[in-house]
Amino acid sequence: MADPFSFELVSPERLLLSEPVLSVVVPGAEGEFTVLKNHAPFMSTIRPGIVTVTPVSGASQRYFIRGGFADVSPSGLTILAELAVPAESIDPALILKEIKDAEEDLADAKDDESRSVAAQKLSQLKEAQAALGQ
Known part of the structure; x- marks a missing residue:
């Protein structure tokens, strides 16, 4: 141990x-x-x-x-x-809101760098959503 x-x-x-x-x-x-x-x-x-x-x-x-x-x-x-x-206290709506915000950030990105950062955050949030089983 x-x-x-x-x-x-x-x-x-x-x-x-x-x-x-x-x-x-x-x-x-x-x-x-x-x-x-x-x-x-x-x-x-x-x-x-x-x-x-x-x-x-x-x-x-x-x-x-x-x-x-x-x-x-x-x-x-x-x-x-x-x-x-x-x-265990995570409301699935919280993750969905975070994902929606990240999708909006990705859609609003003006250059390659901000698009890359937004896409990475969106991917990470989707991974977290899967890890939570939502």
Whole structure:
């Protein structure tokens, strides 16, 4: 069994979780990554998706997050999310609204760079929707 480490999940509204955990799977901008105790320090941006937390109690918890940063340090992992809510409390309408907004951003894009950014966000939101089983 893995050793516990300190984990905090913070959104602009509140601190959602602050406790010792065994592992955290994070949807990083460059792909998913798993953090365990003594992980090498680094920082990553986060794409919309599901953060899966395995607390010391063992029952996995899932949170939908929309963007932010993950900071892995010797003291543990901190995720600063633009939006973070427990996955089981996600209203499918929220994801649909986010997808609609991303589709509008894609349609309104004026250049290749903004089109690429909007298309990537739309793709990530659709992945999150599939991960939530919606």
